[in-house]
Amino acid sequence: KAGVTQTPRYLIKTRGQQVTLSCSPISGHRSVSWYQQTPGQGLQFLFEYFSETQRNKGNFPGRFSGRQFSNSRSEMNVSTLELGDSALYLCASSLQGYGYGYTFGSGTRLTVV
Amino acid sequence: LAKTTQPISMDSYEGQEVNITCSHNNIATNDYITWYQQFPSQGPRFIIQGYKTKVTNEVASLFIPADRKSSTLSLPRVSLSDTAVYYCLVGEAGSGNTGKLIFGQGTTLQVKP
Numbered sequence: 001k002a003g004v005t006q007t008p009r010y011l012i013k014t015r016g017q018q019v020t021l022s023c024s025p026i027s028g029h030r031s032v033s034w035y036q037q038t039p040g041q042g043l044q045f046l047f048e049y050f051s052e053t054q055r056n057k058g059n060f061p062g063r064f065s066g067r068q069f070s071n072s073r074s075e076m077n078v079s080t081l082e083l084g085d086s087a088l089y090l091c092a093s094s095l096q097g098y099g100y101g102y103t104f105g106s107g108t109r110l111t112v113v
Numbered sequence: 114l115a116k117t118t119q120p121i122s123m124d125s126y127e128g129q130e131v132n133i134t135c136s137h138n139n140i141a142t143n144d145y146i147t148w149y150q151q152f153p154s155q156g157p158r159f160i161i162q163g164y165k166t167k168v169t170n171e172v173a174s175l176f177i178p179a180d181r182k183s184s185t186l187s188l189p190r191v192s193l194s195d196t197a198v199y200y201c202l203v204g205e206a207g208s209g210n211t212g213k214l215i216f217g218q219g220t221t222l223q224v225k226p
Contacts, residue, residue, distance in 0.1 A: 004156070031211065031212055032212075033211075033212030033213070033214075035214075042216055042217070042218060042219075043157070043200075043214075043216035045212070045213045045214065045215075047212075048211050048212025048213065049212075050211065050212075055211045055212065056210060056211045056212050056213055058213070088154065090156045090157075092156070092212070092214075094212070096211075097211035097212045098210075098211050098212075101159070102159065102214065103159070104155075104156025104157050104158065105156050106154070106155050106156055107154065107155065107156055109154065
């Protein structure tokens with residue numbers, strides 16, 4: 001079966017711009033969660049969506065937002081980009097959002113210049 | 114969610130068995146122990162999960178002593194392609210904390226020829 005698909009794979013943006021990242025979960029998975037990975041902070045949880053509703057949120061500023069569509073595809077948006085937002089953004093899908101069975105995508109590498 | 118401690122790095126040679134130990138002194142009764150593997154610029158990949166004693170799959174074995182305060186991931190006969198970061202996670206996201214996996218610093222395993 002197809003895995004978790006994230007697009008684009010690479011992105012270069014200028015400070016102050018905004019960016020939208022996309023995640024298509026495994027078919028049938030209704031939970032999509034997003035993570036930011038940087039060398040300094042490691043993997044950090046951003047938020048989780050289930051059936052188009054945000055159910056859980058990490059400790060990130062309001063510039064980071066997301067949404068989920070009726071087909072479970074999810075988008076993440078970062079507004080007013082800062083240099084420190086440069087990171088690998090990963091999404092993970094699962095059936096319910098708890099238990100085991102999280103499948104991660106390959107991520108979007110965002111570089112802010 | 115219980116905090117985990119694991120070695121920052123380990124070196125091994127092809128064909129050897131590698132054991133990575135993770136400490137989780139504050140593990141709760143309902144917590145499971147899960148290991149993920151991550152290659153550079155890819156998302157983490159689920160390896161194995163267990164609750165107590167021993168679990169084995171086609172990739173690895175997981176040993177958990179009776180007190181469950183530690184666990185050991187065993188990789189038999191490693192190859193160069195096993196060079197990756199290995200994360201030990203304790204306490205899968207429950208229904209009240211959906212989508213959130215707590216990743217520590219992980220163990221960077223370097224397999225040499």
